[in-house]
Amino acid sequence: MKPSCEDILNNPFASFWIKSALRCALDRDPVDALNDAELLVSALQENIASRLPTDGTLLFMKNIKD
Numbered sequence: 001m002k003p004s005c006e007d008i009l010n011n012p013f014a015s016f017w018i019k020s021a022l023r024c025a026l027d028r029d030p031v032d033a034l035n036d037a038e039l040l041v042s043a044l045q046e047n048i049a050s051r052l053p054t055d056g057t058l059l060f061m062k063n064i065k066d
Contacts, residue, residue, distance in 0.1 A: 008014050008022055025033035 003011070005022055005026060009019055025037065
């Protein structure tokens with residue numbers, strides 16, 4: 001079951017950032033907020049994909065090992 005907006009806002013383990021973003025989104029036109037959220041997800045997925053070399057390790061994690 002997916003968490004509701006209320007579930008997220010009441011979750012003590014949810015980050016400040018997600019709660020803040022959710023509060024802002026709830027004050028907006030819901031279609032515009034959803035479109036922006038989907039755009040953000042797409043950009044974050046691309047960011048992660050760009051960090052995955054062929055061996056599957058995250059590029060930004062490689063410097064920690066060195």
